[in-house]
């Protein structure tokens with residue numbers, strides 16, 4: 001009997017299989033099987049040192065895998081450089097802010113849009129390419145609410161606004177998968193709700209597929225469709241937030257530690 005669409009497994013845009021990284025004899029990520037479905041927000045949680053950032057680094061190619069595979073849209077991208085993975089649609093932000101402070105807000109986003117459209121940053125460019133670049137950059141800045149501050153130096157933005165700019169930079173590259181590494185890190189408590197709302201809006205308006213590492217449980221519970229729990233480099237559990245939060249092993253893993 002043919003399966004109905006509802007019974008068919010959802011399509012994983014990004015799939016890790018047996019992903020392992022051993023450094024100096026220690027497995028910092030061990031045999032992780034994890035798929036991110038089209039349009040979902042997958043939260044990655046776990047105590048400090050559990051391997052969350054290392055998992056993102058393995059997916060984005062910044063850390064070489066000892067074994068295992070990564071597939072993007074069904075294509076095996078294992079062994080590809082970080083740059084090639086980014087060009088193929090794996091976008092990434094980092095725990096620490098990574099904007100060019102001397103450049104304007106608009107220039108920061110323009111560079112990302114240019115990289116997506118291809119070509120280099122030479123002065124002479126065909127008018128269509130310049131238009132495409134500035135339209136993409138403008139739309140991304142509009143979405144994150146920074147269009148009115150496009151001309152100011154990125155370095156003069158508040159930490160929360162720098163995080164918004166990083167999102168705009170990511171969006172301008174139109175990634176298939178957005179990987180956010182602790183987007184709330186360093187953001188003041190009063191800016192957290194606005195940034196949380198923004199990530200939710202980006203998902204709704206762009207249909208974005210997101211993997212997000214975050215320690216703020218209130219944020220992750222508000223945004224995530226599923227939660228992957230890392231512990232000592234292994235994937236402890238991946239399920240709905242309700243199932244994960246009720247799981248005795250997860251609660252034990254966190255006993256005495258910050259979620």
Ligand SMILES: Nc1ncnc2c1ncn2[C@@H]1O[C@H](COP(=O)(O)OP(=O)(O)OP(=O)(O)O)[C@@H](O)[C@H]1O
Nearest residue numbers: 023028029046047048049050051052053054055230
């Ligand atoms: N390049 C590396 N060389 C050696 N050890 C590393 C390297 N990168 C990470 N580790 C180790 O791997 C473990 C996992 O680190 P990772 O940063 O991935 O954890 P995390 O879950 O993101 O932690 P946090 O929540 O504190 O950011 C840690 O013990 C860390 O010291």
